[in-house]
Amino acid sequence: MWILWSRAAIEDQICIFRTTMLMESHWKVIKRDFLPKFFRPRIDLLIYIIISRLIPHHQQQYQKYLNEREHISWKKDFKREWKKLENVKINNFYLTDTTRWICSCLSFARNRFFICKHLVQQYGRPESFYDVHRQERYPFIFFNTMETTSESDIVLIENDNIQKGILQDVTNIEDDDKNETDKIFDEYEEWLNGTLEIIRKQRTFGNYRWAKAIRNSLEGVHKLYSDVKTYQNRHTNPRTF
Template identity: 30%
Template sequence: MWRLHLHQHPRIPLDDIKGTHRTAEQIHQQATQDVYQYCRKHGLVQVWAYLWNRWYTPKQWILWARASCDAIPRTKTTMMVESTWAQMKRRDLHQFNRPRLDLLTHVVLVNLLPRVRRKMEYIQKKRRKGRPHPLAKWQETLKRDWQEMSKPDEWRLMSKELVCRKKGVSGQLKPHEKEERLTNIEAEKVRPKGSYHTNIDNMTCSCPSFTLSRWLLCKHLVRQVNEKTGNAPLNNLPFFRALRRNHYPPFYIIPGVHMAMPAEAGACPIDFEGPGDIQETRAQERQVSPVTSRFDHGNKSEPEDSEDRGFERSSPFCSEDEGENSERVSSDLISLISLICQN
């Protein structure tokens, strides 16, 4: 339930007959009501007091709920920062308990910054020039998930059943766990297929998998894209290397769906500048809508030239500061880091 509240957004349709789009205020009210009814049903008075004061009050809601922002973010920056510090503590400071500030500064300058510099050079493709660059880790995962969602439902269920039976024979699954998984697979086989509002133009779908997806994708969208492009993305590495998720609909710009296919067979354009009408539509959508103005505290305006940058080219798992065309990832910054490391 909490996970669903986290991922709901006004731009994602609901799974109902009309494919309704709730406003940000309606999403907040419904989420609060769901939590309240659950706590009241189970007599969790203290849990409700904690959830309301720390999570669902309007001041706290805007800090974590995706519906409080007009755009759909690509990353969870808090997790990225925590991951950086966790790696630093386990890799460089594992022998020190509560290190002194001078030691911490030395570790950052000598150990951490050189790794950051190498990563920046790799993102800017300044390392190993002339050699083909492999897919990033998140691109490999996206490619694997795309291929998995492209398979027919019967194929996917058969694969799940085989994996479950193999783990049961090898002892990786306990007997009751194996029976439970096989029962769920059999129930999924006879479950009637749902009817969802799939919009390939905006790359949105009303199915629950789309709302909770890491990539904002589901099998319905993937299969429609494959059908319209003749299964071109399945074994096309340039397609996944150039694929980027946008903050606003359409969340993906697919060659052959939202723009003309490139003239060269098998090629995939790297520059995803949309046509003029899409640019104008997106410029209008970047304005904070009235339904989300209730949660808009402070000045969130962007520079005047932000609307002319087209669709974002940074990766779905990198912030805008780490993109290929980022203004902050520059040669001057890398030179500064190199100078600090040398000194």
């Protein structure tokens, strides 16, 4: 069943749209803009509205895009997402190819625009985000000013270093992750120990008003403690369905 469900109609293409929102928007425009006073209109009236009013409207909008009088709305979201990924730190390595615009990380497959921090930081800032194009075949994303390189040029990204054709030692990456984890826990311990020291000092002063004032600030810590204690004291395993 799943094999048939996941089989694409065109094997060498992948749809760039993730939902049926475009089709729903198409019928919403017809219903609200052209047929607001009709409930279940006749099919001949519907066809007449599509041919005489909807299609000319889309043709006019398409000409605006061609003449650059307007820009496609999704390009603003693409630009915002691209700039956000430029500042994300890279901790792991994946096989990345900007020529075919593919990456083996999960974020690439889940992203709306088929971009991830590895592709973004490897390619660099484009000259103009309005020159970006999407398509169903490789490369999924391309720019008008994109330089072509060999398709066999597989790029490996590890941390902030970009190296071509060289596999980094996985042990070094695991050590980096461990050091990063230890750093995070050290910060947590420093914060909590410092907070506990302040609370004990205020308790010796009998500062009841201060204790009431910070109660809301410590509510998150209290909830975390309660949830962990409840989990540890349970008698049965939690359900997974």
